[in-house]
Amino acid sequence: MNAAIQSQISYSDTLKARKAHLSGLINLVKPKSGKTTKIETMTIAAIKAEISIIEQQLKKRG
Template identity: 50%
Template sequence: MNMPLQNSATWSDTLKIRKAHLNALLKTIDARLGKTTQIQTLTINAIKAEMANIERQLNHRK
């Protein structure tokens, strides 16, 4: 007998939560004072690219 999931979020909710998580990570990385390393710059760029991708998916769902 298969029971339905009781606490299933919609795909849009999942994307919004992921975007909020990435935004918090970005703030954590940007909060550091001083010179940023190349790894930090690449990480920041990757997070921003992922956030843009999520935003496109959310806009597509509207």
Template identity: 50%
Template sequence: MIYQMRTSASWSDTLKARKEHLTALLKIVDIKPGKTTTVQTLTINLIKDEMSYVESKLKGRP
């Protein structure tokens, strides 16, 4: 089997694309004052946690 190796540049690009996607999702789930549901709150918290994780991975890359 032939395995394709990922370079650090492609991994960084993947993380950056993931971060942009999460940012777009966060805008879609936008909370209006006084109209928050539990599902919205949980979704936003999970998206923010995932964004923090991606940012930490990007900072760890040279």
């Protein structure tokens, strides 16, 4: 039986990848026109809050 290959990705790298992913999501959610819906506004706020938490975690680790 073959042993499972384990990834050597650090927690900091995981946080950086998550932050990059969330930043990409913000670009998808941002409205193209000047008008935004409440859902878009709340979604963008939630994503920004999550990015802020990730940045705090990265500062603690670095």
